Amino acid sequence: MLSSVKNPDLAAQREVLESISPQIAEYMQRHRDSRKLWMPSDLLPAHERSDAEHEAELVALRERARGLPDSVRVALALNLLTEEGLPHFHRLVAQYMGHDGVWAEWNNLWTAEEDRHGCVLRDYVRDARLFDMRALEQMQYQYIESGFNPDWKDDPYRLLAYTSLQEKATQTSHANAGRLAGQYEPKLQRILAHICADESRHYVFYRDSFAAVLKVDTNRALAALASIAPSLAMPGHNIAGYAQMSEVERRAGIYGPREYLKLIEDLLKHWAIDKLDGLSAVGRAAQDKIMQLPKRLQRMAEYVESKAQARSFSFDFIYQRAFEMAAGRGG
Numbered sequence: 001m002l003s004s005v006k007n008p009d010l011a012a013q014r015e016v017l018e019s020i021s022p023q024i025a026e027y028m029q030r031h032r033d034s035r036k037l038w039m040p041s042d043l044l045p046a047h048e049r050s051d052a053e054h055e056a057e058l059v060a061l062r063e064r065a066r067g068l069p070d071s072v073r074v075a076l077a078l079n080l081l082t083e084e085g086l087p088h089f090h091r092l093v094a095q096y097m098g099h100d101g102v103w104a105e106w107n108n109l110w111t112a113e114e115d116r117h118g119c120v121l122r123d124y125v126r127d128a129r130l131f132d133m134r135a136l137e138q139m140q141y142q143y144i145e146s147g148f149n150p151d152w153k154d155d156p157y158r159l160l161a162y163t164s165l166q167e168k169a170t171q172t173s174h175a176n177a178g179r180l181a182g183q184y185e186p187k188l189q190r191i192l193a194h195i196c197a198d199e200s201r202h203y204v205f206y207r208d209s210f211a212a213v214l215k216v217d218t219n220r221a222l223a224a225l226a227s228i229a230p231s232l233a234m235p236g237h238n239i240a241g242y243a244q245m246s247e248v249e250r251r252a253g254i255y256g257p258r259e260y261l262k263l264i265e266d267l268l269k270h271w272a273i274d275k276l277d278g279l280s281a282v283g284r285a286a287q288d289k290i291m292q293l294p295k296r297l298q299r300m301a302e303y304v305e306s307k308a309q310a311r312s313f314s315f316d317f318i319y320q321r322a323f324e325m326a327a328g329r330g331g
């Protein structure tokens with residue numbers, strides 16, 4: 001459920017969102033014009049009339065996938081689980097942005113696109129025989145059943161700030177996992193590249209939508225961003241073993257505080273946060289807080305790296321096989 005604290009600005013914010021809806025409709029059209037709509041079976045065919053050639057490709061795929069290091073498998077599992085959290089996100093977008101009009105239309109389009117991500121990744125890990133599937137499925141079940149209810153205080157601008165950051169974060173994480181997987185399994189890299197291209201367009205949509213809000217309701221938008229950006233709760237954080245899985249991603253150079261710092265820097269620059277003026281006291285305080293963030297994140301990244309030591313990891317979904325990892329960047 002929503003936090004019991006009501007947002008006194010909600011009616012005014014809804015009006016702002018309504019006022020920019022023609023612009024949002026344009027962004028949605030731009031998105032439609034630029035996408036290439038692929039389907040999971042374009043990448044991993046599974047037709048009734050599959051032939052011997054296709055069967056041979058499946059055997060070859062499994063053979064190549066055997067070479068994937070456990071760290072890459074863990075990243076793939078975490079990224080798959082994150083994608084499978086889609087029911088939470090469809091609900092949150094509907095809850096914060098409403099059930100009709102252009103935002104609802106976007107929510108449905110976006111959900112349909114995102115749904116293919118979990119689908120194709122699951123098809124891949126199943127075809128490739130990468131995991132103890134029941135262990136992975138149990139995690140997914142637990143993630144969906146336990147819900148995801150970030151405390152956004154009924155503020156739709158926080159949803160837009162969150163989704164801008166989150167799309168870029170998932171894009172980064174899929175791209176880096178793909179880069180590491182590619183030398184063993186080019187097919188997996190190709191699948192991840194298709195997902196990345198979607199995430200990149202989603203990112204542009206949310207980034208520009210937030211920019212439109214920032215333009216007409218600057219102070220409130222800054223306050224929303226200042227409350228979201230300092231610690232982006234990744235959607236899977238209530239999955240058992242999530243902390244260890246994200247630590248594997250950090251050490252592998254797939255996703256961690258450094259990658260988050262980079263995306264924050266890029267976004268602050270794109271939105272020209274430091275150049276916004278004529279602000280209220282609340283807006284100025286939010287701007288200051290946001291502009292301090294890169295330095296804070298830099299210190300956090302250094303702290304995490306200085307504390308880390310080489311260690312071993314093991315997970316149920318890879319049969320509790322132990323694998324060693326170095327401390328990660330700087331360590």
Ligand SMILES: [Fe+2]
Pocket residue numbers: 083114117170195199
């Ligand atoms: Fe996705």
Ligand SMILES: [Fe+2]
Pocket residue numbers: 114167198199202203
């Ligand atoms: Fe996305």
